[in-house]
Amino acid sequence: MRDLSAETRIGLEALGLRIGRNGGTLLDVPRLVFDGPGPTLILGPNGAGKSLLLRCLHGLIKPDAGQVRQDGAPLGPAQKARQAMVFQQPVLLRRSVAGNLDFVLRRRGMVRATRKDRIAALLAEGGLSDKARQSARSLSGGEAQRLAILRALATEPDILFLDEPTSALDPAATLAIERMVLRASAQGVRIVMVSHDIGQARRLAADAAMMQGGRVVEHGPASEVLETPKSEAARRYLAGGLIL
Numbered sequence: 001m002r003d004l005s006a007e008t009r010i011g012l013e014a015l016g017l018r019i020g021r022n023g024g025t026l027l028d029v030p031r032l033v034f035d036g037p038g039p040t041l042i043l044g045p046n047g048a049g050k051s052l053l054l055r056c057l058h059g060l061i062k063p064d065a066g067q068v069r070q071d072g073a074p075l076g077p078a079q080k081a082r083q084a085m086v087f088q089q090p091v092l093l094r095r096s097v098a099g100n101l102d103f104v105l106r107r108r109g110m111v112r113a114t115r116k117d118r119i120a121a122l123l124a125e126g127g128l129s130d131k132a133r134q135s136a137r138s139l140s141g142g143e144a145q146r147l148a149i150l151r152a153l154a155t156e157p158d159i160l161f162l163d164e165p166t167s168a169l170d171p172a173a174t175l176a177i178e179r180m181v182l183r184a185s186a187q188g189v190r191i192v193m194v195s196h197d198i199g200q201a202r203r204l205a206a207d208a209a210m211m212q213g214g215r216v217v218e219h220g221p222a223s224e225v226l227e228t229p230k231s232e233a234a235r236r237y238l239a240g241g242l243i244l
């Protein structure tokens, strides 16, 4: 796997993103830039627009207006090919654990001998070496999510989007995922992750974005957003208050 310094990390920018439905606004993000050195955590109450934003950034949803720029270029096929996304419910192929990784590596044109070594390294990275031949569909929730992340990392993305990857996992499984996320980040992958877990944000985030009502109400260094938030919405969210 490549080893990039924080300075070479690919930047991501959303400009004038808008999505409306039935006369209302689902997403309204004038400008949002992710160009810092470590993981970005997106927080906010249910329905705040976190998943919509992530899907726009990954090109899964076309906004009504605005654009996403990656490393200065508009999001097109070449940029999307440099991104990967992992969802709350891992989507795995009906194959063995190793087969799921092999599928991705083969599609990337990697020859068989190299694939074997790469699969072994990835499985070791995710603590799944002893599960290589097991059906991916029979993995526990935590193991399945680790495999989903390994499969995403097998594509060597510049940017990895994670949409609440640990919301269904116990604390130990959550920490295992967090270690993988931090390792990927240290290797130069830009991490953009949605979470409801404020403790997780404190453990992982270099910067944090707080969303409410389709808008980013605050974005900055995690230490500021999580410890001394400027917006009332962030203060109430962090205090466990009801935000409507």
Ligand SMILES: Nc1ncnc2c1ncn2[C@@H]1O[C@H](COP(=O)(O)OP(=O)(O)OP(=O)(O)O)[C@@H](O)[C@H]1O
Pocket (backbone or CB within 6 Å): 021, 026, 044, 045, 046, 047, 048, 049, 050, 051, 052, 053
């Ligand atoms: N395809 C769609 N058509 C209409 N409304 C949508 C669509 N997708 C999302 N929405 C609405 O947009 C709003 C934001 O949804 P989104 O899933 O982004 O929220 P979220 O912040 O990720 O919430 P949660 O924390 O519950 O996952 C919600 O009110 C949702 O109902």
